[in-house]
Amino acid sequence: MDWGLTEEETQLRNRFLRWLAANLPSRPLPEEGRDGIGYWQALRQWQRRLFEGGWAGLSWPVRYGGQGASERAEAMIFGELAAQNVPERIGVIGESLVGPTLIAEGSEEQRRFFLPRILDGSHLWCQGFTEPEAGSDLQSLTTRAERRGDGYVVEGRKIWTSYAAVADWCLLLAKTPGGEADRRSVSCFLVDMKSPGIAVRPIRRITGDRRFGELTFSGVAVPAHRVLGKPGEGWRIAMRALEHERIKLGLALYERFHATLTELIAKVKAARDSGETRALSRGYRSKIAQAYAELQVFRAHVWRVLSSRAEAPASDFQSALLKLFWSEMNQRLVQTALAVLGDRAQLETYDNGIWIHRYLRARGDTIEAGTSEIMRGLIARRALKLGADMGNDARSC
C-alpha cells in the first residue's frame, strides 16, 4: 500500500510492521468458524497485545488514550493487520463503532468510563440493532425502553447479533416513547450484558458455527446515564456509527480478500507445477484476472474515499457504495476460487474446509449491515436523489 502516503503515515506503517514482526503470535490464531473457548481467548489476548503495543484506538484523540492519527492512517494499519492473515480484532465493534460514537456523542463520564476499557480489551461490545421483525426496515423496531424512576426498563428482542456470546456491553437501539413525543422516538443505550433479564441464545449459521446470537431483554434496568446522546436521537447516532465503520474497514477488507486471492493463485501455480492443466484453462485464467482487477478497483476507490474524508466528509452514499461493492465482489471471488479449485474443494478435508467456509460465509456479506437491495436504494436516494417521496432515508439502513 504505497500510494501517496504522507511521511507520517509511512513512518507509522513502518513502525507497525516492525512491531508486528516481533509480536505476531507464534502459533497461528484460530480461523473464524472454528468454534470453542480457545478461539475467543486467543482473540482476547491478541486484542490486549495490540493495546499494549499502542495500536488500539489509533484515530482516537490522545486525551482518550488514542494516538490522534488520521482515519486514513488507521485504516491503513487495519489493512496491514489483515494482510498478515491475522484474524479479526475481537474488539472491532467497540473500537470502530462504539468508541468513535462515544467520542462524538457521549458524555464526559461515559467517555472516561468506557473508552479505556474498549482499548485494553476488557470490554467487548456487541450491537443490538436488528430485530426479528425489523431487519431492513429497522425503523419498525419494537424493543421499548420505558422511563421508570431515574432510569429505563427495556423489553424486547434483538437478533443476528455477532459476539453475543462473549460481549460485555451492548450498543442498543430501543424506542423511547414519551407522552406527547413522536411515536418514532428512538434512543441509543449502553447496556451492561450482565444486567439481570438478558438472555442469550446462540444461533447456528450456515457455516456451522454459532457466532450469531439472539438477545432477549425482559425487564432489564438501564440507568439514565447510560443513554448515548440525547434521548430521541438514537436513530441519527446509530446510522452515523454504521457509515463510519463501513468506510474505515475498507482497506482491511481489501487485504483480507487479497490474501484469499493470493492463496488461490499460489495453489493454481502449485497445481500447474505438479502437472495439472485444468486450472490454467482460459476460462479460469480470465476469472482470476477479473477477480484481481475488481480487487484493485476496490482498493483505488477505498483509497479515494479515505483521502477525501481527510479533508471533507465524503458524501454519505459512498459508504453504501463501498459496502455494496465489496460484498458482491467477495461473493464473486469465492465463487471463482471454488470453480478454479474444482470438485475437491467441496470436501471438508480439503484445506480444512476453509474454501467451503468462505463460500458459505460470503452469503451473509450482502445481507449484514444493510442488504444490497437497501444499499442500492440508499445510493439512489442519496446520491441520485431518486424516489425521495418513498419515505425517510433513515427507514432503510
Next chain:
Amino acid sequence: MRDRVEPVELTPFQTLLRNSARELFERHCPGSRVRELIASDEAHDPELWRRFAQEGWLGLLLPEACDGQGGGVTDLTVLMEELGRAAVPGSFGATVCSASLWQELGGDRSELNRVAAGESRLAIAWHEAVPGWEPEAVRLSLDDHASRLSGVKTLVSGVPGADRLLCFVRERGELAVVSLPVSRQGVRIEKTPSIDLTRPMGQVRFENVAVKPHEILGRGPLVETAWQRLERLGTLVTCADLVGVMRRLVEESLSYARRRRQFGRPIGDFQLVQQLCADMLSRTETARSVVFRAAQAWDATVPAGEELFSVAKIWCSDAGREVGEKSIQLHGGVGVTWDCDLHLYLRRAKAGELQFGDADFHRERLAAQLLDD
C-alpha cells in the same frame, strides 16, 4: 449530483483545467454542435481546435521547450474526462498521444511546436488487415533499402484530417516508426465509417511511398519500449474518456428518471429503475477511482503500477459499455431513436471498449502476469 461526487484530491491546476474545459464545451460544443460536426468527414472543429491550442491543452504533456505545459498524465485524464462527457468530436486524444510518441522518439522539435500551436494534427497507424494490439501484428515492411513503403494500415483514428502519420512498420524485421506527411505522393486516405461517429477512423494505403532516412524515427528495442508506453498512455486516455462518457450517461439517465412519469409518478420512484441507476453510478465512480489511481501511478512512475493499466482497461471497457446499454434501457423507446444523443455516447463507449484492447484481451494479459512465471 455532479458536485457531490467530485474527488477532492484534484490539484488547483486540475480544478481550473476541469472548470475551463467544462465551460468551454458547454458553450461551444453542446449537443447541437456535436451533431453538426459529425455530419462532416473529419468531425473537426477548427475554432475549438484553436481554443485547445490557446489553452495549452494540445501541449499539455509536452515539455516547455516545445511550447508545452509540462503537465502530468493525471492532468490529461481530468481533461479527457470532460471531452468524453461532452462527446467532443475530433482527434484530440489521437493527436496528444501521437505527440507524446514523437517526443519520446526524439522527433524534430518544430513539429511539436506546430502541434502545440494547433497547426498540425497527428495520427498513429497501428493496425493492418489483421488488427491486433501486440507488436507481432505489425507486418507492413519497408523495402530492402528502407526507402519505400507499400501496403495498408486500417482503423487509423484521426484520419481523415491528420496532417502527419506516425506509422508502425517493420524495417528488416525490426519494429520501427516512420513519420509521413499525408500530402506525400502515394499516400491514399479513405474514411471508413465506423460505430463511433464522433471520432472517425480511416484506412491509409501506401503506394510505393518514398520514405526519407530521417523519417524513420526509431527502430528496435527503442520503438518496442515506446510502443509499450504509448499503449499505456492511450489506455489511460481512452479510460478517462470512458469515465466522462459514463458520467454524462448517468446524468442524462437521472434527469430522465425524474422527468418521465408513468403509472402516475416519476419512473425514478420505482425500485428497479433505482437499482439500474445505482449500478450505473457505482460503475462510474469506481471507474473514476481506478483511472485516477493509474494516472497517478504513471506520473510518479511507480514500478508497482504496471498491471494497473490492464486493471483500469478491464474495468472501464466493461463499465462503459454496460452503462451505455443500461441508460438506453432506462430511456425506453426514446433511447433507441437517432435523435436522442444517447447512442452517440454508447457508440463512443463501444469504440473505447475496443481501443487498446478490450476487457478479455487485458484479462488474458493480466492472467499471464499473475499466473505465468
